[in-house]
Amino acid sequence: xxxxxxxxxxxxxxKGGISIINCxxxxxxxxxxxxxxxxxxxxxxxxxxxxxxxxEKKEGRFTISFNKxxxxxxxxxxxxxPGDSATYFCAAGYYNTDKLIFGTGTRLQVFP
Amino acid sequence: xxxxxxxxxHKVTETGTPVTLRCHQTENHRxxxxxxxxxxxxxxxxxxSYGVKDxxxxxxxxxxxxxxxxxxxxxxxxxxxxxxxxxxYFCAISHGTSGSPGELFxxxxxRLTVL
Numbered sequence: 001x002x003x004x005x006x007x008x009x010x011x012x013x014x015k016g017g018i019s020i021i022n023c024x025x026x027x028x029x030x031x032x033x034x035x036x037x038x039x040x041x042x043x044x045x046x047x048x049x050x051x052x053x054x055x056e057k058k059e060g061r062f063t064i065s066f067n068k069x070x071x072x073x074x075x076x077x078x079x080x081x082p083g084d085s086a087t088y089f090c091a092a093g094y095y096n097t098d099k100l101i102f103g104t105g106t107r108l109q110v111f112p
Numbered sequence: 113x114x115x116x117x118x119x120x121x122h123k124v125t126e127t128g129t130p131v132t133l134r135c136h137q138t139e140n141h142r143x144x145x146x147x148x149x150x151x152x153x154x155x156x157x158x159x160x161s162y163g164v165k166d167x168x169x170x171x172x173x174x175x176x177x178x179x180x181x182x183x184x185x186x187x188x189x190x191x192x193x194x195x196x197x198x199x200x201y202f203c204a205i206s207h208g209t210s211g212s213p214g215e216l217f218x219x220x221x222x223r224l225t226v227l
Contacts, residue, residue, distance in 0.1 A: 006154070034215070036216075041220065041221075042220055042221075043116075043202050043204070043218025043219050043220050043221055044155070044202070044216075044218050045217075045218065046215045046216070049215075089154055089155060098143055098145075098160075098206050098216070099157070100157075100216070102154040102155040102156070103154055104152055104153060104154040105154050
């Protein structure tokens, strides 16, 4: 199976709070897990990515946590800001190819 | 922003009419893709290209064809549009080189409505 299941579908967080988006994959051969961020009216853009040789990757306020045994990975946004309001897509694929399977997306709204 | 231009950005058409969406890139990237974005489905790959006249099908290719006669242009054609093809279409490009294959650069999308 090639699906990537993403939850929640939508998320409302207050400014300064932590936003958490979860994804689960089925294909144990996948070895590349990026997150894309999409603002209204724009195309998605790569936010952060992880490979399964590490359990966590942090870039600024954004952290990916990866659980290989559970086949799950999640995006944590610390100190969420209104400017983080966007749709977030997780994806999974093979690092040495360009084929990605995308999750269904999570619409994040951060209120002041 | 990556140099990707999609046209038209918005189009309304009727069932049964042909539609062509154009993606133009100025990055000289070899790899180009067409995705569609629908609520509840995320992004799904329609067709992709690894070079001039080198194209292949993605996961949702039925009803679509593509052509790439120049490195910079990738055309998506709906030969006979149906209401199920109402969607937002995104063109993407990538370096296509080992080591950074997963980073896709997306255009701003073309919103197609089929009545």
